[in-house]
Ligand SMILES: Cc1cc2nc3c(=O)[nH]c(=O)nc-3n(C[C@H](O)[C@H](O)[C@H](O)COP(=O)(O)OP(=O)(O)OC[C@H]3O[C@@H](n4cnc5c(N)ncnc54)[C@H](O)[C@@H]3O)c2cc1C
């Protein structure tokens with residue numbers, strides 16, 4: 001069995017940055033990522049796209065990733081692409097499946113750098129073919145030659161939705177319309193946060209404002225204050241009906257509807273290990289409980305990057321480095337001359353996080369993202385609607401019992417798509433704060449794995 | 465503070481505790497069930513829910529056959545068929561030596577006067593399980609066996625018990641039992657109850673309850689694992705096990721394959737935390753693939769380990785305490801207690817209300833485990 005000092009799950013900004021620090025200091029580092037190339041979400045496909053027209057269209061922050069990827073490639077860390085981590089035991093024994101089959105790894109420490117996932121935001125019709133998330137559409141943009149042929153409708157809010165629209169237009173695509181679901185932020189609070197943010201990260205905010213202005217100019221239609229959505233169609237999406245805050249209801253035709261309501265930490269991995277989590281009200285998300293180094297409540301398990309709480313790529317880099325420094329010092333391998341490194345990381349991290357509270361506030365999802373109406377499918381794997389869950393909730397307690405009664409969260413997505421909605425429903429029905437509601441227990445595997453891949457482990461020597 | 469009162473307290477809101485509470489309520493008793501976490505949280509929620517008389521320990525056969533007949537009419541008891549279907553259970557032989565061991569088993573049960581296990585040849589095996597690997601040579605079948613839906617079963621027993629007046633207190637652990645004039649004081653982390661009888665249906669923690677009443681026993685536990693695949697089109701009806709392997713294989717009514725058979729994970733009785741061991745589970749996957757070569761690329765979507773009490777002889781503890789009058793045991797079903805759910809609760813209820821039962825439970829006496 002392989003026994004590296006450090007196993008890193010995820011080769012995005014956080015994982016790569018941690019790998020560079022740890023490997024340069026002489027640790028044996030393994031980095032596993034299910035993508036075929038390094039870069040994570042933000043820099044997906046960067047090595048292929050750098051120097052091409054597509055790369056330029058995707059923008060400067062995208063291209064800036066090339067330096068990190070190069071440093072990572074040269075760091076000496078062992079990198080396993082197209083390899084999926086599907087189970088980590090509290091003993092840190094880890095199971096992966098990749099091109100070379102299925103293996104067990106026994107590292108001394110693990111850094112979870114699995115990034116974010118888009119916030120599940122069920123609404124009526126969201127499971128129709130032709131409705132997809134902005135994130136999924138953006139993955140296509142970053143691969144060769146896949147700009148949607150027809151103008152698209154986008155619904156939702158959050159920086160990624162704006163960025164996508166911007167990138168799409170620069171790549172020759174078109175936005176037929178943008179249904180902005182952002183709630184008007186309470187002015188006083190937002191202004192105070194904005195002032196703080198502008199002071200420390202004016203450039204980023206200016207960029208965001210520019211995307212907004214650009215969108216206003218380029219989108220065929222721009223509809224503000226959308227409070228409810230419904231995808232229309234029988235076998236696939238044919239249109240979208242929306243309602244605005246002032247009560248207007250309209251329908252438009254489209255064969256492609258992209259939807260996005262922000263991102264939340266990928267928490268499945270940490271929770272499967274029993275790492276403590278808490279409700280972060282400002283981000284309306286569950287986050288792992290971590291110390292200032294990214295150490296979780298489970299010994300030997302650290303979390304960095306967006307998996308630790310949404311902070312964006314620059315924060316991910318700094319958190320990755322800090323985690324690596326911590327692991328080095330825990331293993332007694334911190335090289336001399338690194339005294340200034342920690343302070344530099346912390347300073348850069350603080351700067352990167354400066355606009356966060358403001359962004360979280362202005363992009364706080366509308367209420368029916370959490371509590372959709374009765375007809376909406378919540379659990380897509382088992383085709384359960386809000387109504388079914390409310391019915392079951394009247395005679396049970398807690399997410400795990402609800403799961404037993406209704407099968408919600410038992411399908412292949414392992415509750416990734418419905419856990420938030422289920423927790424919100426429980427909080428709502430029982431009039432409890434979200435922080436009191438424990439989401440589903442996570443059962444292994446973290447991601448589906450083929451039976452033959454599990455079977456092949458039987459040939460491996462029994463671990464000690 | 466005045467203690468609350470009931471005739472009987474049941475410790476444990478698993479299926480056996482619920483079934484016993486229901487039987488007691490039907491017999492006119494005032495019953496309270498204490499469940500540390502929530503109903504069905506432990507073995508009863510983790511179970512593969514096979515209804516199997518096939519291959520049982522000779523000491524359990526008679527009881528399991530009574531239970532089986534009740535499964536075929538389970539709706540009479542709890543108003544729902546619990547997803548039960550009696551499509552049979554088959555133990556498969558992969559070579560002549562295994563076939564001979566199955567034949568010997570069939571002789572043994574026949575000599576005991578039972579006829580529920582039937583030896584079948586390769587042709588009949590293939591008729592019953594068309595997708596079985598061609599190398600299999602035959603098997604032993606119990607045609608009236610089958611499987612049920614565990615969560616529906618829990619829901620049905622709970623609903624019926626509550627409908628008959630049983631009080632279920634979830635999130636409450638029993639921490640001590642103190643003898644009291646005419647009965648017992650049940651001390652919980654949420655107050656004290658005064659009762660005449662106590663049923664120990666605490667599953668893996670049955671031994672803890674024994675200690676509370678000064679009846680220490682030799683008692684272990686199992687952490688059996690199960691894994692479940694994505695949904696597939698219907699392809700197999702009976703539950704399949706193998707003479708030479710640790711395997712139980714079936715397709716649920718949702719279409720998922722449910723694969724287990726007693727492969728062991730690990731557990732911590734104190735915290736109740738269980739851990740799946742995929743290296744051990746790999747053997748189960750390998751066995752499943754050996755019998756059903758076509759399923760190699762099917763996706764495994766969930767796995768878990770469930771805690772269950774198990775004495776060394778893998779037989780349950782059923783019957784009155786030998787040291788503490790008024791205490792009745794029903795725990796330690798050793799990984800095959802789901803099948804017995806419709807019968808054991810009634811036996812214990814009869815002991816409590818009439819001082820005897822028409823079923824012979826001598827083999828399950830707690831005294832055999834005394835320290
Ligand atoms: C769909 C999506 C698109 C985004 N696009 C942008 C963008 O264009 N610009 C931007 O600024 N921000 C984007 N973000 C926000 C993004 O989260 C951060 O900017 C940044 O990428 C976070 O870096 P990270 O290292 O924490 O995680 P990520 O960059 O997300 O990297 C995590 C990596 O972990 C891998 N991984 C996860 N689980 C496993 C597993 N079990 N086994 C193996 N590998 C695993 C993933 O394949 C991924 O490569 C996006 C977020 C999402 C969810």
Ligand SMILES: Cc1cc2nc3c(=O)[nH]c(=O)nc-3n(C[C@H](O)[C@H](O)[C@H](O)COP(=O)(O)OP(=O)(O)OC[C@H]3O[C@@H](n4cnc5c(N)ncnc54)[C@H](O)[C@@H]3O)c2cc1C
Pocket residue numbers: 475476477478479480481498499500501502503504505506507508509510511512513514515516636637638639665666667668669670687688689690724769770771772794795796797798799800801802803804
């Ligand atoms: C993975 C697995 C697969 C199985 N497959 C099958 C199968 O196919 N066929 C079959 O026949 N059987 C099977 N079994 C066995 C069967 O599920 C069990 O025998 C049966 O569910 C036991 O029920 P129970 O009520 O005795 O125990 P449990 O369901 O474990 O209930 C005991 C309850 O007591 C509670 N408790 C304990 N101590 C206290 C206390 N001090 N105070 C309050 N509450 C307390 C616990 O929280 C628990 O909920 C399987 C078991 C497992 C784990």
